[in-house]
Amino acid sequence: MKKYLLIGVSAVALAAAPAFADANNSTVTQVGSADKATVTQTGSGNSSDVTQNGTGTGSFTSGENAGFKDVAVVKQDGTDGSSKINQTGNRNLADVNQDAASNGMRSEITQSNNRNTAIVRQSGIGGGEGTGSFITQTGTQDQAHVFQNEGTVGAVSTISQSGTDQRASVIQESGAANSTILQSGGAQNAAVYQDGSSTSLISQSNRFNESNVRQIGDANYSSTVQTGENGDIGDPDNNYDNVEPIARVGVNQEGTGNNSFVSQSGNNTIADVNQLGVNNFSSVNQHGDFSEAAVSQNGTSNTAIVVRQTADGTGDSTPPTDPAQPYGNAYANVLQNGSDNFGSIAQDAAPADAYITQNGDSNWASTTQTGTAGGALSTTTQTGAHNDAEVTQEAGARSNVEQGNFDPGSTYNTATVHQGIGADGSFSDVNQNGYGNIVDVTQNGADSDSFAYQYGPGNNVGSVTQNGDRSVSTLIQYDGYAGGIGGNTATVQQDGADTYSYVAQGGTSNVANVSLAGTGDPNPRRGSSEEYAGYPDPATGVAAESEVWQEGTSNLATIEQVADSANARIYQGTDERNGYAAPGSGTANAATIRQYAGATDSRADIYQDGSGNLATTLQTASASTAMVRQDGQTNVSLVDQQSGSGHIADVTQYADDNLSTIIQNGTGNTATVGQYSNGNVSTVTQGGSANIATVTQGM
Numbered sequence: 001m002k003k004y005l006l007i008g009v010s011a012v013a014l015a016a017a018p019a020f021a022d023a024n025n026s027t028v029t030q031v032g033s034a035d036k037a038t039v040t041q042t043g044s045g046n047s048s049d050v051t052q053n054g055t056g057t058g059s060f061t062s063g064e065n066a067g068f069k070d071v072a073v074v075k076q077d078g079t080d081g082s083s084k085i086n087q088t089g090n091r092n093l094a095d096v097n098q099d100a101a102s103n104g105m106r107s108e109i110t111q112s113n114n115r116n117t118a119i120v121r122q123s124g125i126g127g128g129e130g131t132g133s134f135i136t137q138t139g140t141q142d143q144a145h146v147f148q149n150e151g152t153v154g155a156v157s158t159i160s161q162s163g164t165d166q167r168a169s170v171i172q173e174s175g176a177a178n179s180t181i182l183q184s185g186g187a188q189n190a191a192v193y194q195d196g197s198s199t200s201l202i203s204q205s206n207r208f209n210e211s212n213v214r215q216i217g218d219a220n221y222s223s224t225v226q227t228g229e230n231g232d233i234g235d236p237d238n239n240y241d242n243v244e245p246i247a248r249v250g251v252n253q254e255g256t257g258n259n260s261f262v263s264q265s266g267n268n269t270i271a272d273v274n275q276l277g278v279n280n281f282s283s284v285n286q287h288g289d290f291s292e293a294a295v296s297q298n299g300t301s302n303t304a305i306v307v308r309q310t311a312d313g314t315g316d317s318t319p320p321t322d323p324a325q326p327y328g329n330a331y332a333n334v335l336q337n338g339s340d341n342f343g344s345i346a347q348d349a350a351p352a353d354a355y356i357t358q359n360g361d362s363n364w365a366s367t368t369q370t371g372t373a374g375g376a377l378s379t380t381t382q383t384g385a386h387n388d389a390e391v392t393q394e395a396g397a398r399s400n401v402e403q404g405n406f407d408p409g410s411t412y413n414t415a416t417v418h419q420g421i422g423a424d425g426s427f428s429d430v431n432q433n434g435y436g437n438i439v440d441v442t443q444n445g446a447d448s449d450s451f452a453y454q455y456g457p458g459n460n461v462g463s464v465t466q467n468g469d470r471s472v473s474t475l476i477q478y479d480g481y482a483g484g485i486g487g488n489t490a491t492v493q494q495d496g497a498d499t500y501s502y503v504a505q506g507g508t509s510n511v512a513n514v515s516l517a518g519t520g521d522p523n524p525r526r527g528s529s530e531e532y533a534g535y536p537d538p539a540t541g542v543a544a545e546s547e548v549w550q551e552g553t554s555n556l557a558t559i560e561q562v563a564d565s566a567n568a569r570i571y572q573g574t575d576e577r578n579g580y581a582a583p584g585s586g587t588a589n590a591a592t593i594r595q596y597a598g599a600t601d602s603r604a605d606i607y608q609d610g611s612g613n614l615a616t617t618l619q620t621a622s623a624s625t626a627m628v629r630q631d632g633q634t635n636v637s638l639v640d641q642q643s644g645s646g647h648i649a650d651v652t653q654y655a656d657d658n659l660s661t662i663i664q665n666g667t668g669n670t671a672t673v674g675q676y677s678n679g680n681v682s683t684v685t686q687g688g689s690a691n692i693a694t695v696t697q698g699m
Helices: 011-016
Strands: 003-007 023-031 035-042 047-053 070-077 083-086 092-102 106-112 116-125 130-140 143-149 155-164 167-173 178-184 190-195 200-206 212-218 221-227 253-256 260-266 273-279 279-285 292-300 304-310 330-337 342-348 352-359 364-370 377-383 388-393 398-403 416-420 427-433 438-443 447-453 459-465 471-477 490-497 500-506 511-517 545-551 554-563 567-572 589-593 603-609 613-617 623-631 636-641 648-653 657-667 670-676 679-688 692-697
Touching: 035 304, 047 459, 070 190, 070 377, 083 092, 092 106, 092 670, 106 116, 130 143, 143 155, 155 167, 167 178, 178 190, 190 200, 200 212, 212 221, 260 273, 260 589, 273 279, 279 292, 279 636, 304 330, 330 342, 342 352, 352 364, 364 377, 388 398, 388 459, 398 490, 416 603, 427 438, 438 447, 459 471, 471 490, 490 500, 500 511, 545 554, 554 567, 567 589, 589 603, 613 623, 623 636, 636 648, 648 657, 657 670, 679 692
Parallel strands: 003 035, 023 047, 035 070, 047 083, 070 092, 083 106, 092 116, 106 130, 116 143, 130 155, 143 167, 155 178, 167 190, 178 200, 190 212, 200 221, 212 253, 221 260, 253 273, 260 279, 273 292, 279 304, 292 330, 304 342, 330 352, 342 364, 352 377, 364 388, 377 398, 388 416, 398 427, 416 438, 427 447, 438 459, 447 471, 459 490, 471 500, 490 511, 500 545, 511 554, 545 567, 554 589, 567 603, 589 613, 603 623, 613 636, 623 648, 636 657, 648 670, 657 679, 670 692
Antiparallel strands: none
């Protein structure tokens, strides 16, 4: 049996109403199934209260209400109206329409049990008692749609659904919109679109969550918290009376003073936040499993981006109804365009990818990949000046930092890379453009590679510390063949067997300090001493090496080694690492090589081009070789082989007025001096027996 109750201004209401115009009141109570209540009210101050308790098995079998057991339809036209609908039972429909003339209208819908649908349309200004639309549904497979349009002012929509397979969609346009959707236990899906003075909180609990928020307007704030299973934060298209796409969103805020927090705890999460405007703040915190996050902010004075993932990685997780797919990596991406940005990514667990790209001034970026993050990758790109980048990694990770992007105006940038204990096979690549930059790389693990390139006119500082066998460091401070103004400082410290270091500096008044400690068996990771870093060739490897090349004048280079079979080479004022160049290209340079006890069978080579240079070699272990070649006038060479035996010293000086001193203590030493011009002085002092000295002077 179907029962219909059509009420314009109900008889009950008329009997009870006070005797002034407008302010109608309607109360409808229905018990049973296949009931329908329609309330239509015009005027102001109207009130409608519909209660339906659907029992029994009957339902509508045809028409627009087919499949529903109870139907409540309320239409109000006027100001300050309110509507309450309370439905108990299964398959209920509540439809409230407060039209464009509305002002201060309120709607409350409560539905219990299964498969209920609530639709609310409110147009107007709204006001009083928390305004807006409140829908509460308890049961399974519920749906709720809310539209509040016509420049809503003070609109609020709260939807709470508990049960399985809920869906909710809210569209609010303009004026103090505020939407809260809370959905618990089951499939959930939610979408919110707000235009103006927005606040949106979506909290969905365990199962196949999804979430879709787009806010355009003032001081927006969005927090979506999804705890468990499939996550996402983008993708609904329930198509409940349109809006959405922009590729199905996933937070997106446009306007001023935006905030977005996304927290997804576990399983196949993916998060996507895009904020355009001023003073944006975004925090994405994903704990576990496939984690993937991307944050993009475009504007001025973005204050902070924090992406934190404690994640396992790997992928797929077949339908449970799509997206998740990431394979292998817990990936995080931060992109900021503007000024005064800060970006931080912290990742735990295996393999983790992190990218931070910042365009603008005074950006600061921090990436931390710890725990079991073996094979982790971090890429940081910054343009502009006064940027800071900090990377902390463990276990065979790779780091790439790019600052300046070939912009000569990119100055005073700082890059710090720390690859910690257990980080065997780590790789660090830092590229800086401009003036006054600082790079600091620390690697604590075997088979590590560091490449640092500071390309600019000068006053750059580079420091590399490697604690581990077979490590390779390349540190270049240079401004092409123009040489730059110089004033660069390079410091390399290596502690471990079979290490290699190369330092190149252009300009004047540069300082290079290199120290090496460990054993000096041939380095199995490099095929030739003339190569830069890291070319594996176990068969033809070379001994542990330290090499410095300085172009220009008034440079200072120092190499200290405590390692058997070690090689040290310093080139000053020469364009070729394998020899000397035309006279006069470098003056007043100083080169010092010290190879201490424990550096047996080591070799030291110093090449200097130009005048007024100083070369000092100190070797205190046996069977060491020192070679000095100076091309130019008034150069000074000192070779001091104080103890041990079987040393070789070979000094060659071209041009006039050079000075050579060789001191050898021990037996079986050989000293050779060639001074091929006039006014030169050579002194050879040998203590012990079976020593040989050969001196050649003159044209």
